[in-house]
Amino acid sequence: MIRFILLVLFLFSFLLFGIPMLIIEWALSKCIKNFNKEASDYRSLRVVQWAFRGLLWITGVEVTVIGEENVPDEPVLFIANHRSYFDILLTYSRCKRLTGYVAKKEMLRYPILRDWMKRLYCLFLDRDNPKEGLKSILEAIDHVKRGISICIFPEGTRNDGEELSMLPFHSGSFKIAEKSGCAIVPISLNNTHTMFEQHIPRIEKTHVVIEYGKPIYPKELDKETRKRIAPYCQEIIQETINRNQALV
Numbered sequence: 001m002i003r004f005i006l007l008v009l010f011l012f013s014f015l016l017f018g019i020p021m022l023i024i025e026w027a028l029s030k031c032i033k034n035f036n037k038e039a040s041d042y043r044s045l046r047v048v049q050w051a052f053r054g055l056l057w058i059t060g061v062e063v064t065v066i067g068e069e070n071v072p073d074e075p076v077l078f079i080a081n082h083r084s085y086f087d088i089l090l091t092y093s094r095c096k097r098l099t100g101y102v103a104k105k106e107m108l109r110y111p112i113l114r115d116w117m118k119r120l121y122c123l124f125l126d127r128d129n130p131k132e133g134l135k136s137i138l139e140a141i142d143h144v145k146r147g148i149s150i151c152i153f154p155e156g157t158r159n160d161g162e163e164l165s166m167l168p169f170h171s172g173s174f175k176i177a178e179k180s181g182c183a184i185v186p187i188s189l190n191n192t193h194t195m196f197e198q199h200i201p202r203i204e205k206t207h208v209v210i211e212y213g214k215p216i217y218p219k220e221l222d223k224e225t226r227k228r229i230a231p232y233c234q235e236i237i238q239e240t241i242n243r244n245q246a247l248v
Helices: 003-017 019-031 038-058 084-091 105-109 113-119 132-143 172-182 222-228 229-247
Strands: 063-064 076-080 099-104 122-127 149-152 183-190 208-214
Touching: 003 019, 003 038, 019 038, 019 149, 019 208, 038 113, 038 132, 038 149, 063 076, 063 122, 076 084, 084 132, 084 183, 099 105, 099 132, 105 113, 105 122, 113 183, 122 132, 122 172, 132 149, 149 172, 172 183, 183 229, 222 229
Parallel strands: 063 208, 076 149, 076 183, 099 122, 099 149
Antiparallel strands: 183 208
16 A cells, blocks of 8 residues: 555656646747757657656566567557556556557546546547547558558457457557558557556555567468468467466
């Protein structure tokens, strides 16, 4: 319970003291004629990553990372299985390039947090409105074409099922790679739900495994595989989490 209290205090402090930075970056963008937007974006990225690493340090989590060298130095579509709120912290803290996450629209309820998310190209998906959902996917495609990676959890929500289970992947998520031509990088996460979700509100020190798979370029796949790209990628992640469970 102490870890949970410390985590909440740290998060609250970051959001509070992060307000001046948001204001300063906004003011600079308005006042400086040749304002370097990319440099500003990377400053924000590194600040948020510092905060996420601080939060993870409080949890006491031990992380084993496999295959990070598989991530190409170009904008990609990250896809991952989703079992915990901490999945975002664990993966985003390792992003080398600008990366926007696709989040549920309910995150817009939280002031300051939503401002940081918007600042870092996160998109807010309305799962109950297909028209708005398509708009978010089109915006994600545009981000990738402008050099910004996108991370999405194709299950659509956190999976509270049995260990090693996954919900079916939504095929619409993969349109981002198909239409932009970027690589798909599968991320497999093991044991993240034992950090918090298994015993809310306690946060337990645990060991998680993250594995980055080899990039998948949809245009290089045969026609039949492209038609079933969602289950194809899900099978890759399923095989990986099955194998890596022995490491936790």
